Structure formats: structure tokens, C-alpha cells
Amino acid sequence: MPKRKDEPGFSRRSFLKTVGASGVAAGVLSKAPAVDAQAVNAVGPGAVPVTLNVNGQSLRLSIEPRVTLLDALRMHANPPMTGNKRGCDRGACGACTMLVDNRPVYACSTLAIEVQGKRIRNVDGLASGERLHPVQQAFCEKDALMCGFCTPGFIMASVGLLEKHPNPTPDQIKKGLDGNICRCGTFNRIFEAVSSVKGGQRG
Amino acid sequence: MANAPQPPQGQAPPQGAGGRGAAPQGQAPQGGRGNQPAPPPVDPKYNWTSTSRTVVGTRVQRLDGPDKVSGRAKYTFDVARPGMLYGRVVRSPYPHARVVAVDLSAAQRVPGYKTALVHRDPKDEKTNVVMYQGDEVVAVVADTEEHAIDAARAVKVDYEMLPAVISVDAALAGTAPAVFTPANVRPGNAQEAGDLAAGFKAAAHTIDETYATHVITHVCMESHGTVCEWDGDKLTAWVTTQGVNSARDNFASGLGIPQSNVRVICQYMGGGFGSKLQLGVEGLICARLAKQAGAPVKLMLDRKEEHLVTGNRPSAAARVKAGVSADGIITAFDAESWGTGGAGAAAGFPLPYIYQIANRRRAHKDVFINTGQQRPMRAPGHPQGSFITEIMMDELADKVKMDPVEFRIKNLPTQAPNAMWATYLREGAEAFGWSKRHPTGDPTPGPVKTGMGVAICTWGGGGRGPSVAHCEIASDGGVTMRLGTQDIGTGQRTLVAMVTADALGLQPSQVTPEIGDTQFGVSGGSGGSTTAASTSPGIRIAALKALEALKEKVAPELGVAADALVAQGGRIQVKDTPSKGLSWADACKRIGTQAITAEADWQPGMTSATTSGVQFAEATVDVQTGIVKVTRVLAIQDCGLVLNQLTAESQCYGGVIGSLNFALFEDRILDRNTGQMVNPNMEWYLLAGMSDIPHIDVRLKNMPERGVVGIGEPPTVPTAAAIALAVRNATGATVRSLPLTPMKILQSLQQKA
Numbered sequence: 014m015p016k017r018k019d020e021p022g023f024s025r026r027s028f029l030k031t032v033g034a035s036g037v038a039a040g041v042l043s044k045a046p047a048v049d050a051q052a053v054n055a056v057g058p059g060a061v062p063v064t065l066n067v068n069g070q071s072l073r074l075s076i077e078p079r080v081t082l083l084d085a086l087r088m089h090a091n092p093p094m095t096g097n098k099r100g101c102d103r104g105a106c107g108a109c110t111m112l113v114d115n116r117p118v119y120a121c122s123t124l125a126i127e128v129q130g131k132r133i134r135n136v137d138g139l140a141s142g143e144r145l146h147p148v149q150q151a152f153c154e155k156d157a158l159m160c161g162f163c164t165p166g167f168i169m170a171s172v173g174l175l176e177k178h179p180n181p182t183p184d185q186i187k188k189g190l191d192g193n194i195c196r197c198g199t200f201n202r203i204f205e206a207v208s209s210v211k212g213g214q215r216g
Numbered sequence: 217m218a219n220a221p222q223p224p225q226g227q228a229p230p231q232g233a234g235g236r237g238a239a240p241q242g243q244a245p246q247g248g249r250g251n252q253p254a255p256p257p258v259d260p261k262y263n264w265t266s267t268s269r270t271v272v273g274t275r276v277q278r279l280d281g282p283d284k285v286s287g288r289a290k291y292t293f294d295v296a297r298p299g300m301l302y303g304r305v306v307r308s309p310y311p312h313a314r315v316v317a318v319d320l321s322a323a324q325r326v327p328g329y330k331t332a333l334v335h336r337d338p339k340d341e342k343t344n345v346v347m348y349q350g351d352e353v354v355a356v357v358a359d360t361e362e363h364a365i366d367a368a369r370a371v372k373v374d375y376e377m378l379p380a381v382i383s384v385d386a387a388l389a390g391t392a393p394a395v396f397t398p399a400n401v402r403p404g405n406a407q408e409a410g411d412l413a414a415g416f417k418a419a420a421h422t423i424d425e426t427y428a429t430h431v432i433t434h435v436c437m438e439s440h441g442t443v444c445e446w447d448g449d450k451l452t453a454w455v456t457t458q459g460v461n462s463a464r465d466n467f468a469s470g471l472g473i474p475q476s477n478v479r480v481i482c483q484y485m486g487g488g489f490g491s492k493l494q495l496g497v498e499g500l501i502c503a504r505l506a507k508q509a510g511a512p513v514k515l516m517l518d519r520k521e522e523h524l525v526t527g528n529r530p531s532a533a534a535r536v537k538a539g540v541s542a543d544g545i546i547t548a549f550d551a552e553s554w555g556t557g558g559a560g561a562a563a564g565f566p567l568p569y570i571y572q573i574a575n576r577r578r579a580h581k582d583v584f585i586n587t588g589q590q591r592p593m594r595a596p597g598h599p600q601g602s603f604i605t606e607i608m609m610d611e612l613a614d615k616v617k618m619d620p621v622e623f624r625i626k627n628l629p630t631q632a633p634n635a636m637w638a639t640y641l642r643e644g645a646e647a648f649g650w651s652k653r654h655p656t657g658d659p660t661p662g663p664v665k666t667g668m669g670v671a672i673c674t675w676g677g678g679g680r681g682p683s684v685a686h687c688e689i690a691s692d693g694g695v696t697m698r699l700g701t702q703d704i705g706t707g708q709r710t711l712v713a714m715v716t717a718d719a720l721g722l723q724p725s726q727v728t729p730e731i732g733d734t735q736f737g738v739s740g741g742s743g744g745s746t747t748a749a750s751t752s753p754g755i756r757i758a759a760l761k762a763l764e765a766l767k768e769k770v771a772p773e774l775g776v777a778a779d780a781l782v783a784q785g786g787r788i789q790v791k792d793t794p795s796k797g798l799s800w801a802d803a804c805k806r807i808g809t810q811a812i813t814a815e816a817d818w819q820p821g822m823t824s825a826t827t828s829g830v831q832f833a834e835a836t837v838d839v840q841t842g843i844v845k846v847t848r849v850l851a852i853q854d855c856g857l858v859l860n861q862l863t864a865e866s867q868c869y870g871g872v873i874g875s876l877n878f879a880l881f882e883d884r885i886l887d888r889n890t891g892q893m894v895n896p897n898m899e900w901y902l903l904a905g906m907s908d909i910p911h912i913d914v915r916l917k918n919m920p921e922r923g924v925v926g927i928g929e930p931p932t933v934p935t936a937a938a939i940a941l942a943v944r945n946a947t948g949a950t951v952r953s954l955p956l957t958p959m960k961i962l963q964s965l966q967q968k969a
Contacts, residue, residue, distance in 0.1 A: 096287015160705025162486030
């Protein structure tokens, strides 16, 4: 039998690490383009200061440039913000969805260092104390959640959708939430919940 | 050899109508009582009908909804402990190989590296062989997750590649390398009934077709994972588990420590679907790493690991020869079936599914291939048996030119527990507009064809002990209900509060449910749709016993005997004289410093087993692209006494969508040469999104007289078959294997033409 040696492989993370400051940040990188490491203005690989504006508060972190927005808030912020989840870690399931300058993004595939100076909102900051956001209320009322792990991402995607389209059509709701996956199968009720929030209010 | 084939799990695959709670293949044991005598039947005063049900059966929002929608709910993935380190497992990239050497030196130089554990010692001939891609080899610990990933990547492992069984067909044909002992294929005993030859002789028409379903994985949104923290020789573990008590027992036996030294906590869990019934090896590795590192360690698997090692739904296939008489009775059924549950694991499923066929034979073979082992997945075996049987049903119905609904009714078992299928088939046909269904092949011009299909299901469910609930009523009116069950997303926490509140005349929000922790006592795992039925009797009896004690305290003051009092609308009052009584808060003030406590176990008589369900599906097929869109599903389902109408309906929605995924999208695809999974992610392992979801009507049948049964699994059984039949009805071409990919549909159309 042939013997084979396992080589430490190339990974998405190590790729991101290489090009951390080059502007290639979000999205799924299925193929590695040829990047001239000399041409980029290298930052890291050790920890660097990163300042984020999260839920209206300034958050100063010391993190490696490869750290994603999701991981920065979940594992490096103090206290940690663990509301948004990691389901697939490559921008396919949407459990990590946050709003960056009002636009839903996959926080698992967005480098924290790339969103400095932008307005970041995650599920941890959505309710005002005990008072839930209308979308959160609607999810509870319609039973639009089961295990609840995908829920924070769906809620942020719904908030982003409703801010853009306060009275969305059924097709806008479907399209707006197509980037999120729920494995328990709560889609029909999520649709009902989002439909019940009209003009940003509970109808 | 490592991972040699395990002894058969249970006996031959369950056959026929699923049986009463017939623990399907691979189903985890549900905390049986062993040789202990069964408890006596429930005292009628505790029965569901003994009080007016004010909460049970209503629509109650999840009590933990606000915590989940706000991100406050802490899952295992969210647990952070002081000084916590991160673990990571190095896994075999090959389906079959010997670990020849492990070199940790580069890993040890990675910043933040703490310690490592060699799971497969190259020198240990008994354990140094990996049997599937993803098999555990080494585990490392570092200060951050990023560093743990770096360290894992820096571990160098030399493998000697060994021949692997990758193809089920090659294994069956005997052309695959001999890997498993005693053989790659394990034949079971044939099951026979009636007179097959006579049955075929009586047939006016026969078919001989092969049907197949594929391997899918659980894809829980929260991966499998553990946080382990030692205090001396005592272990506290936060685990993504469907059974805190079984996880505790798995830790104790795996680590060789007393059960009393282990505490397992699971407050919130991101989906299990059967894959989290037992503690995986990664749980034990995490505990060992934490011990070795002298610090708490968190080890969460990533998405790729989830697909490879945390279980899957086994494949199923059958070559079926069947005969039908001119008047539409199935006279003969002869099936050779097989399936793979991976490396050394069984792949059983019921066949024929539900329908009564007097003359039948079925012989099954388990095929072992070098992939991760199967685990129970939502209604183990049933979706597979359903697909194979139901496609055959429509093919036979067409032979005798009978309507599929009538053909099904004609061939239903004459005697079966809770056999409601005929009733539901007629009701559903009416509600769904079945009379508008055209014969096979939509005659409408244009590329988009529409069709309808129907399929039926059964499931055992039911309750069993031990499941001991502890009720406490304090002098401030607070009510706590404690038991070692867990909420895996079903709404169990809310059920605990509902059943308690219902017994005490309170609202669910007035009850504090305490679950998800082995400190709260013994209860079964959440599997087999048994949780509600196993836990609710103990909860109700414990609450009513505590209420009896409370009535004793207040009866003298009200000048009546305790049994003249009832708890209603937040008051303890005299039966028939509601004005004479005390508010709940005032009544509880009489309790004093010593809270009232009561406990009770599951009792027979408040639960039963076996559900019936029927589903209708409508789908469109674009015959130019092969793309299927499911437009409507009607699910009629019973589950005995409905506890929470809202969350029980949600289970049905979820079941239908899970089965739609099985029918159209999901597929674990292996590279035929390397045996490696080519889509271990969530973009090429396809799952439905919002735009793929049909309109779903749920008709839940409440049967209070049957007691609690369970609802988690049955609704996920028949949808896939109903969709496949809707596609067949639309196109006039039969696809006999899942998933219904555009390519297969186009091929079927080509064969038809």
C-alpha cells in the first residue's frame, strides 16, 4: 500500500489571514485567486487593535485580522455577545446574520477588521431591556421558532427586510429570508410572523 | 480491528405496521425498567379527565420564546467558563487507513498550544485503524479557537492507506475489497407469511421494480459539542444532548467514574433529530482534554465534522416483485432489500409499510461501507419504508386503474391499533380537492405540469418510566416543577409548565419549570416521540399530590373537608361554592417555611401508543428543466391528547419540511474513488429555503381519551412519498429513487418518451 503524508492544508481561514486587509472580506471564497502576498498591506498575523461600533456602543478589541465579525463578538468581546450563532461558518445558513449599515450580512464570512467604522447591529442589542422588538414579539406569538438556534439570524434578516420594505409583499418576504436556513422547519410560521409586522409595528 | 462490525442492533428490521412503539432500528433505549415490576395503573383521581382541562390542549406560546428571540438563551455553544480553552479534533481524511505515525512537534510550537491527546496510538494494533473519513485520530487544546485550529492543522499524521468499501453495489456484487468481519454484507433472516406462489398466481398484474432512498445527515443547526470542567474528580459537562441522564451515564462508563461524579447540563439545544441521543466520542475526548489541561475545555464540532461523524439516515433499497388482483387487492409481495448504515452499522426499515399483504416475503441485507455510522434520524426507517411501499402502491393502482386513495383504503390492515387511515384518507381527499386529480400524466399543454400524491404513516410513541417529577409549592405561591428531561426544541419546557398549571388551576407563566440538568432527577432521553408521554403523567400526579397537601392546609380554615376543594382560576375554592375560597397566593401563605413537595413517576393509563397520519401533496414539475416545486401539503395527524396545540402544529410543519428536504434536496454525496464526502457543508448539501416551502395545512386530531402519545416523528414520514407521487402524477414518469433531482426527472421523462 502506498504511504501518504498528510500535509497541513490550505484553508479558507489561512487564505483570509493572508489577505486580511486587502479588501477581500465577505462572501464565500470557493477558489483561491492568485494573490501576491507582497502586494498587500499586511496586518498581523498577531493581534491588532480593532474598534467596532456595535449596537451604538464602541467596542475596542485586540484580535487577529483573520477573526470574523461573528467570532469577535462571540468569543473576543467582554462580555461576549453570543446571541447570533454559527451554523455553517461559510455564509450558507444565515444563523450569524447581523446588520452592517442596515444591510444583512453573514457575520461568519465578514472580517471584523473590515467593518470598523460601520454601524453593526446584532440580536443581542435588538430588544430594549425586557421590551422586545416587534419582530421578536411576532416570532414568539406565531411560534416561529423551535430549537431557536437559527432564530437570531432570521430575526436580524427580518428586521433588515422590514426596514427596507416596511410593508413587504409575500415575494419580498420570501426573497428577503432566502439566505437563512431553519432545520426544525419553522418557515411557514416565520412567514406568518414577518407578515404580521406592518410598517414596523405589530398589526 | 477498530470499529469492527457491531452485533446487530436488535433483531430483524421491524416489519409491517410499525408495531406499537416498535423501537425502530437503531432507536436508543428509552430508560427501560429492566426487570422491575411495572408500576400499578394510575389512580383515576389523577387521570386527565379528573379535572377540567383549562391549559392542556390550548395554544400556549413557548415560555422560553423571549430568551430565544433575544439571544439570551445560552446553548452549549454559548457557554463560557473562566479560563476556558478550546479543543479541536484531527480526523482521518481517508475512509480506511492505518495510523503509522503521529508527530505533534509542529503543533506544540503553535502560539497558544496547551496539550494534545493521541486518540489512535500508532503502536496500538487494536485501535490504530481508522474506518471512515472523519474518524478521530488526535485532539489538541489551545487558548483560542483560532489557535486550536492552527494547532490541529500542524499535527502531522502518517497514514498507510487501506482498501475501502465505498460502493454499496460493489459490496453486494462481491467486487469490493474485504474490509468488514465477517463480511461486507450481513444477510438477515427472511420474513415470510402466507403463500407467495399462490399470491402471484392470483395476481392479474405484477410489477418488478427497484426502489431506493439515499443517505442524508441530520444537519443540526447547533453542532455536537461539549464544555467540560473538572473539580477534582467531579465533572460538570454542558452537552448538546437529547438526554442529559444518558449523557451522564455515557461519561461515567466511558471515563470509568461513578455516575454520581458527573453532572450534565443542557438548557438549550440547537436540534438533534436523533443524532444527539448518545454522547459521541468527542464528548469523552473533551472530558479527557479538560482533565489533561487542568482547565475547562470547549469542543464544538464544525459543519464538516457534523456531516462526517455525527450520524446519518441509512440508505434503503428494495427490489420488489408484487402482484395485484383485478379487483385491487395486493396478492403477493416479494422483496429483497438492503441498505447501508456506514461502517459496521445496521440499516433496517419496515417493509412493506403499513399495508396488509397476506402473502409476502422480505429478505434484508445490511451493507457495510467505510463511512461514518448511522444514528437514529427522525422516525428511523419509516420514511424509507414509506417511500418504497407507497411508490409501489401507485404503480399497482395504475395497473388496475384504481384511484390511489381507494386502492390504499382497500389494502389497509383490517386490524391495527388506532387505525384511522381510511377516515383520514377520505377527509383529506375531500379537503385537498383530490377529485380534481387527473390520471397519471398531466394532459395540460405547456412545460409546467401539476400533480397530486398521497401517503400514510404510523409511529409508536407512547410513554414509559422512569421519569420522576418533583413539585414544590412555596409559601410565596411559587410553583416549581423539576425533572431531568430536556427541551431539544420541541417545547418541552413549556409543556412542563402547562401540565403543572393545568393541574393547579394556574397559568403556565406561574410555574417555574426546571429541566435540562441531571441534578433534577431521572427522566428518559428525547427520542422516539416519547418525551411528552413519558414526562406528563409524573408531572401531573406530582402537581396533584402537592395540591392535595395544600388543600389539607387550607381546608380547616374554610370549614370543609380537603376533598371538597378544587383549584380553579388561580383560587382554591369550595366545589360548587366558588365564592368560598382563597386566592392561590393567600392559600399558599398557610404553607409555612417548609415548602410542600411531592414527587411522582410515569404511570400507565395516562398515555398510549401508536399514531395514524395521512398526507396529501401537490407539486408542479417543469418538464423542460426537471425542477419540482411543491405547492401544497395537507397533513392530517393524530397524537392522542394534544397538550399544546400551538407547538404540536409546529412539529407537523417541521416534519413536513424535513421530509420535503429528504425528497428534493438533501444528499450525502461520496466521491466514488476516494470515499470522501464532496458536499460536507450547507451550500452543496442542499436544504430548503423560504421560497421552497409550500403552503401547509395541518389538521391535528385531538383524542383526549387515548392520553398522551407523541408527535415529533410521524409527520416526517409520508411527505417524501406523497411528493414523489405528485411528481409521478404530473409527469407520467416514475422516479423510483430519492432525491428527486432535476437530472433524474429529465431522465425519467426521456425513458417514458
